Amino acid sequence: MQRSNGEHMGRVITITSGKGGVGKTTTTANLGTALALQGGRVVVVDADIGLRNLDVVMGLENRIVYDLVDVVEGRARLRQALIKDKRLPELCLLPAAQTRDKDAVTREQMIDLTGQLRREFDFVLIDSPAGIENGFRNAIAGADEVIIVTTPEVSAVRDADRIIGLVEAAEKGPPNLVVNRIKPRLVNRGEMLSVEDVLELLAITLIGIVPDDESIVTSTNRGEAAVYDHQSQAGRAFLDVARRLRGEEVPFPVLQEQQGVLERFFGIFGRRRS
Amino acid sequence: MGFFENLFGGRRDPSASVAKQRLMMVLVDDRYKLTPETLEQMKVEIAGVLSRYLPAVDAEQIEVKILRGEVNDYLKADIPLKRGQPDVG
Numbered sequence: 001m002q003r004s005n006g007e008h009m010g011r012v013i014t015i016t017s018g019k020g021g022v023g024k025t026t027t028t029a030n031l032g033t034a035l036a037l038q039g040g041r042v043v044v045v046d047a048d049i050g051l052r053n054l055d056v057v058m059g060l061e062n063r064i065v066y067d068l069v070d071v072v073e074g075r076a077r078l079r080q081a082l083i084k085d086k087r088l089p090e091l092c093l094l095p096a097a098q099t100r101d102k103d104a105v106t107r108e109q110m111i112d113l114t115g116q117l118r119r120e121f122d123f124v125l126i127d128s129p130a131g132i133e134n135g136f137r138n139a140i141a142g143a144d145e146v147i148i149v150t151t152p153e154v155s156a157v158r159d160a161d162r163i164i165g166l167v168e169a170a171e172k173g174p175p176n177l178v179v180n181r182i183k184p185r186l187v188n189r190g191e192m193l194s195v196e197d198v199l200e201l202l203a204i205t206l207i208g209i210v211p212d213d214e215s216i217v218t219s220t221n222r223g224e225a226a227v228y229d230h231q232s233q234a235g236r237a238f239l240d241v242a243r244r245l246r247g248e249e250v251p252f253p254v255l256q257e258q259q260g261v262l263e264r265f266f267g268i269f270g271r272r273r274s
Numbered sequence: 275m276g277f278f279e280n281l282f283g284g285r286r287d288p289s290a291s292v293a294k295q296r297l298m299m300v301l302v303d304d305r306y307k308l309t310p311e312t313l314e315q316m317k318v319e320i321a322g323v324l325s326r327y328l329p330a331v332d333a334e335q336i337e338v339k340i341l342r343g344e345v346n347d348y349l350k351a352d353i354p355l356k357r358g359q360p361d362v363g
């Protein structure tokens with residue numbers, strides 16, 4: 001995107017949730033990697049000050065020298081603090097400080113920071129901390145758009161609704177929803193809220209359906225995004241989210257129940273190539 | 275629920291639909307601070323107003339729901355009218 005004065009204007013997108021542990025960091029890492037794989041210049045920002053996490057999920061923990069708080073407090077320049085991804089030259093991470101608390105940054109500093117980043121990148125993804133306090137408010141301060149992650153559980157959906165109200169009040173435009181950790185087998189048995197149920201309750205636009213998937217565990221163990229794993233249903237789901245975010249119309253595939261090893265083995269031969 | 279139904283675990287609503295019903299109520303309460311008690315109170319008052327124009331409204335029969343829409347939420351009330359008792363005055 002281009003400003004009228006010719007300045008580059010990337011999109012600042014915050015990933016948030018209300019309830020903790022529903023998959024914000026997982027979504028940020030995979031979505032960031034997916035967008036970079038699809039040719040975008042991407043920076044992922046860990047705004048969970050004091051609970052640094054995005055670096056390990058992306059496998060970049062050994063490269064950290066400076067962090068976000070060093071930048072806003074002037075000990076390091078932005079370029080010094082940005083960490084390049086191992087594989088994708090157009091993907092960068094700005095890590096959170098591990099030893100400071102959430103109040104180490106202000107909203108104004110976050111707005112300023114995202115304003116600088118959007119000049120260099122097409123997508124600035126911000127991984128928000130859980131909750132509705134300062135950390136969350138800082139994380140959405142500079143955002144143009146918000147993605148809300150929820151799981152199909154009562155408490156997560158309730159907290160998502162709270163967050164939707166706050167995002168609307170902050171005039172960030174209508175948020176997009178990722179429903180994470182869907183278990184198709186439970187949904188089919190009527191023992192888990194379906195995506196339709198969640199949508200009916202929250203009434204916002206759906207941008208992703210991500211199954212509960214063991215490949216998230218293994219990819220997180222290795223510090224590699226699941227979008228690299230072609231066998232990973234969750235990885236494919238995140239690639240689809242990236243395409244939708246870029247304006248493509250991508251149908252939502254029907255999720256398969258998680259297959260056993262044998263079925264997956266035979267599935268390789270049965271699948272048509274695309 | 276009868277003994278046999280209990281025994282065989284039949285007739286219980288699937289937990290997802292229970293979750294959905296509960297969430298509907300919780301979200302309404304969160305957004306509008308409308309507790310089940312105030313909801314009951316509202317029904318009584320709605321019945322009071324309507325009774326001035328219609329003879330056969332029963333507060334207990336009124337079902338009120340708040341539905342989420344894209345732009346607005348909607349208050350939806352189902353108000354059954356007792357049939358077959360024309361005023362023979």
Ligand SMILES: Nc1ncnc2c1ncn2[C@@H]1O[C@H](COP(=O)(O)OP(=O)(O)OP(=O)(O)O)[C@@H](O)[C@H]1O
Pocket residue numbers: 017019020021022023024025026027048128129130180181210211212213214216217220234
């Ligand atoms: N689709 C999924 N399938 C399986 N496991 C998942 C999935 N999504 C997330 N997880 C797991 O759930 C846990 C929490 O995920 P994550 O750290 O991304 O959540 P979060 O919202 O960032 O948490 P926090 O609020 O603590 O920052 C992690 O162990 C992650 O691997």
Ligand SMILES: [Mg+2]
Pocket residue numbers: 024025026048053127128
């Ligand atoms: Mg996190």
